[in-house]
Amino acid sequence: MRILVVGAGAVGGYFGGRLVQAGRDVTFLVHPRRARLIERRGLRITGLGEETTLHPSTVLADEITAPFDLVLLSVKATALPSAMDDLASAVGPETLILPTLNGMRHIDALEARFGERAVLGGVAMVSTTVDDEGDIVRLADVQSLTYGARGGPAPDQLVGVLGGAGFETRQSADIVADMWAKWVFIASTGAVTCLMRGTIGEVASTPGGAGFAEAVLDECAAVAEAAGHPVPKETLESTRQTVTAPGSPLTSSAYRDLVGGRTVEVEEIFGDLAARARQLGTPVPLLDLVTLNLRVYQGRQA
The missing domain is CATH 1.10.1040.10 (N-(1-d-carboxylethyl)-l-norvaline Dehydrogenase; domain 2)
Structure with a gap:
């Protein structure tokens, strides 16, 4: 699956980086400043004894030319409106959107924009931050991603894509709970x-x-x-x-x-x-x- 990770910050950068390490087809949708930093220094994950530097593919919003299979949406909730505009051209009829935002109100906004079928539920548990250098710093050994459909059949095709990527994953039967x-x-x-x-x-x-x-x-x-x-x-x-x-x-x-x-x-x-x-x-x-x-x-x- 072609995966678009929206945001290369504390959450998106961490999980997207692990997916890159696991050999998945990952592209990060970022703003120009973040793109230049990743090109110059790489995407760096540090802390708890780790010093990892990755060189993932990046894309700007106006450079997206075809839909992706999976969109991992990991921006702060305050950035959701602009993020939806940026990722719109990456969403096709079969695209799945997996948001890891806090709370519940983002679900309504995503459904209104992209339709109920496309929007999954997600829970990311990770203790990371971004330092002044733009590095993703691990603060504690917490790293799990739970996902599931909020109605209808579960997205079984994600099991092999998200699993085995260096963090715990679970497909939930009741993701809303x-x-x-x-x-x-x-x-x-x-x-x-x-x-x-x-x-x-x-x-x-x-x-x-x-x-x-x-x-x-x-x-x-x-x-x-x-x-x-x-x-x-x-x-x-x-x-x-x-x-x-x-x-x-x-x-x-x-x-x-x-x-x-x-x-x-x-x-x-x-x-x-x-x-x-x-x-x-x-x-x-x-x-x-x-x-x-x-x-x-x-x-x-x-």
Whole structure:
């Protein structure tokens, strides 16, 4: 399959890079500045003892001349509108789009633009960032990609394409539930670290911190349950242990964007979840608080 990876950042660059290493037919859709950097220095994956340099194919939006079989969409949610414009010419009648964006609202936008059949569900779990040199830096040994159809037959042809590429893959029978479970996880870790301006361990080690983290998690999980997608008990307890672990260096991508002075996915991770809670009659005062806090930050950035 011809694979187009939209975005060569922390998520797309990592998974796309692993697919390149595994010999898959991968092209990265990037902006001119990123294309020049990859041409000059390669696509570099570092951290945890790794120093990998790859030289993948890249393409600009106006250079796409034929549809691809699979589009791996791994941009930040705030870049989704422009990304859809850029990748439109790569989507044909049989193209599958696998988004790994946070939250759920991107699904509606992609369906409206490309149709329900084309849009899969996806969950990427990876702890990476992009440093000042443009390198993808691994922060923890977490690397998995779960995918599935949200209705109709599962895309079995992806098993051999995505599998065996150096990261864990799973074809899900209920990808929507998996997406909600991840949403609860990232909203909880994001709310705790962003609102308290610290790592999970720093918050958990402070009197009242673990209780606060649990209360945030309970709110997020209550929204998922009210929406008809309760987080499985084992997954929920694992998340509870994660957000209350004393000494944990864990942060969230939202927190790293916040302290780095970058745009935060406020509406996609927190605002949309809080809005759905109101529609479902589920009170979420802590989720409302972090949403307000980050909206103020976002307004200041603007």
